[in-house]
Amino acid sequence: MGEAATVLRGELRSLVKEQIPPDFLGAFTDDPADLEVAQSFSRLLAERGLLCAAWPEEFGGRGASVWEQTAVREEMWAHHEPRGAQYMGVNWVGPTIMRHGTEEQQRKHLPPIARGEVIWCQGFSEPDAGSDLASLRTSARRDGDGWLVSGQKIWTSYATMAQWCFLLVRTSREERKQQGLTVFLLPMSDPGIEVRPIRAMLGPHHLNEVFFDGVRATEADVLGTVGDGWRVVQEVLAFERVGIARYARCERLLMAAPEVLGDRWETLPAELRGRWTRMLIHSRRARLLAYQVLSLQSSGRVAPADAAVYRIAVTRLDQESAAVLSEIATFAAADDEPDRRFRRAVEDHWKYAHAATVASGSIEMQRILLARSLLASA
Template sequence: MGAQATALRGQLRSLVAEQLPEDFMGAFTDDPADLAAAQQFCRTLAEQGLLCMSWPAEFGGRDASVWEQTVVREEMWAHHEPRGAQYMGVNWVGPIIMRHGTPEQQQRHLPPIANGEVIWCQGFSEPEAGSDLASLRTTARRDGDGWLVSGQKIWTSYATMAQWCFLLARTSKEDKKQQGLTIFLVPMSDPAIQVRPIRCIMGPHHLNEVFFDDLRVTEADVLGEIGAGWSIVQDVLSFERVGIARYARCEKLLNDAPRALGAAWAELPDELRARWTRMLVHCRRARLLAYRLVELQSKGQVRPGDASGYRIAVTKLDQDSAEVLMEIIAAADVDDPGVRRFRDEVEDHWRYSQASTVSSGSIEMQRILLSRALLAAS
């Protein structure tokens, strides 16, 4: 889809230039105007059929190919993800509800996502259950025709702004800890839910604690089967890990470096420029791994090992490229406005990269999953 992809990239870049402030650095800064700009940008994308391109038309998409959606994904991440928190609903909450939700759940939740009107958060990790998610302690105990959910989640991105939570809780004690887990779709406006922000270098909205104090849920809130939440979680992680095109942001910043530095670029040590070149090669490797996953995903063939291999490559790229870029800007003239903007982008990238090998499953867990997959295949 060469010419088609080029035209789509041009359309998206024009929208970014027209719709977003010149100094836009993402939705989650200390300035509330940035979040407002991202929310409006999402609605603009939705109006032009660009937010959920690959979704079926019956759910608010336009039946575009997964490759067109990949172009959108790359351009958004290359430009500080101006969809803000909406990418979560677009990339995996919506597709998972399409796969496992009832017609009533699909009718309730999919149109607001497709229209860019709703933000979701993910209630997975807990203080004693991060990478070992199946050890979670949040419980849903039977109460009449529903359940009462009590427990704590942590590191919950966007919880302060989200309207809905994709919540994993234990509904029964079974022989294996992966059994007896259930997914609930719950409104964050319920008074039984309390959110406490966690300050971090990435700015507001990214990390939060969420407490559930006898949150009442019903059968209508259950996604899939009672006790079958773990299989849905595996589905979620396959969509989530391929849905974030970090390599696109790395590649754009690396390619921008010579232009931003101007004459100072030639003065950089040869060793540093060699590392810069190596990072561009690693960007291409991560991109090709992502494309392989997109192709497998389009056929319903993504396995945990496939996603883990990509995740390892792209998170290491995130951190390694950030270190190289930080060394490059240390040699730049910060009095030049263009260099100052580039420096701010690099520093923002470095801050985000610090958590990349921990979020969505630590890199150690990804290596374990990949090792198990390779051993099973041998």
């Protein structure tokens, strides 16, 4: 990654140690203080030019390399994402607006993201259009010089706290279902938008239903070209799937296990320690796959199939490492504070690992996407 990324990584670790409580497990727990910790930390990163380090300076970044931004992603996810929901705006909403937005949209939306002042949610999945996203039914119909948006989205993370929604809707019926889709950037404060939380084991704020009842949108709210939303979203998903450095948390927890257990590590079954070693290898394989995709993206190529390869590998890593770590955690002491923190962190990882199967596109759809790519190139 280079010396600059190494120095940055050290700076980030110092900031996390100084600013984040040692038992922090993410912003979206039952304790509202955890969300405020994340929001405050995001503002601190923004003040230091670290929240959107790789963004151009005119958009609020500092023009850092993609590898420095990768170091930020890795350190944040390894430490239970102390940026909270900000990663969504940083990783893919902002870059997509840079690529497809008008100058007015860029001036309006990018500086607040770079300052850590705004939270975005993603209006993609629907009750009958999850993995098959192009089958969505939420629509926008022409009304004078604007549009009226109606329909329902589901599994929408952070919708209860978001100020803006990156929304994919159908604006026309075409021969292919991937055609006639359009992206709108809509304020969540519109009275025609209703959010209903869905309780889940991941905690509050993560999953929601969102209903749109005649929400008025204008041409200024359209991102890109009307009817060309599918191409925009394919780029979005490629950035999103590699933007979360899930392997970094796996590796950090795996490396913490021998340190936490100390002398007890040698009493673990040899078979369990062998599986632990295999998970470390898999975490580093996932890291290299992520770097390959990032290299392609930084050269201007967005490759959904390459992102799918990474997504398959990191999802399997998530789940298999969670199983190994859960077994290791049973050897942790019940009355020791570092052991207790380790067990809680492993439990949190286990929860996310199960959700990873369907988040950002199910693992089955990633395999189909990869297979189609291989057949097309054969």
